[in-house]
Amino acid sequence: MSDSYQFRVTISGPAQAALKNLDPAVVMPRLERTMDDQNLMTASHIQRRYMSYNKAGPTVADGLRARTSRLRHSILPTKCRNTPNGLVSAIGSNVVYAAIHEFGGIIYHPARAGKVRLRTDANGQLLRQGGSGHLAIFAAGHHKRAKEVAYQGKAYEQVMPERRPVRHGIEDRAAEYSAAFSETILKTK
Numbered sequence: 040m041s042d043s044y045q046f047r048v049t050i051s052g053p054a055q056a057a058l059k060n061l062d063p064a065v066v067m068p069r070l071e072r073t074m075d076d077q078n079l080m081t082a083s084h085i086q087r088r089y090m091s092y093n094k095a096g097p098t099v100a101d102g103l104r105a106r107t108s109r110l111r112h113s114i115l116p117t118k119c120r121n122t123p124n125g126l127v128s129a130i131g132s133n134v135v136y137a138a139i140h141e142f143g144g145i146i147y148h149p150a151r152a153g154k155v156r157l158r159t160d161a162n163g164q165l166l167r168q169g170g171s172g173h174l175a176i177f178a179a180g181h182h183k184r185a186k187e188v189a190y191q192g193k194a195y196e197q198v199m200p201e202r203r204p205v206r207h208g209i210e211d212r213a214a215e216y217s218a219a220f221s222e223t224i225l226k227t228k
Contacts, residue, residue: 043129046209048074054221066227067126071119073223074128077216078116082130085208086111102204103140110134114205130205143201150194156185 050058058066089102090111096104105111110132119128131137139146156178158166165186168174178185 044206044209046213048213048216048220050217050224051221054224057227058224061224061227066224067121069223069227070126070220071121073219074119074126074216075116077212077219078119078128078130080215081208081212082114082116084212085114085130085204088211089202089204089207090114100200100202101207102202110137110140113137130209132205139199140202141205142203143199146197146199148195148197151192152190153192154187154189156180156182157188158182159184159186 090105092099092102092104094104094106098104103110113132113134114130115132117129117131119126121127138144158176158178160166161184163184163186166176168176
């Protein structure tokens, strides 16, 4: 995702005290594995809870409907790494439209011109839908009586609200991260 969100894991008081007496060369690889495990569970939680709404259902404020599952299946964690600033990892997607769903924004659609094939009767008059008098009928390639009509579409903007499925999922599991990190520290000798 092009934007980012930072989340800090807190550990319990006893774990903070124990951490001061531990060798970083021993505890850090264990904490990296703990982070990797928690991130896998969080990615799965995000996919199930926030990216699996029925595609036929209404729009939801906190997640996305599953249409093709491409975005849902692209939510994956990166491998945790130890940096001078602490442990760093991420959960995200390489799908281009993931960021607009996570953080919201405006999509700009340019003006477009084109042609459509519309059905006609034997006299060359456009056929209309259900006698409404104003809705034309599109012509398929096999229709012999058809007329090409040029059109000019207008430019428009589409406002996408932020759905924040990834951030919701991480926030849902904050307590599990804290408990897992604290437990890993307290079990390290």
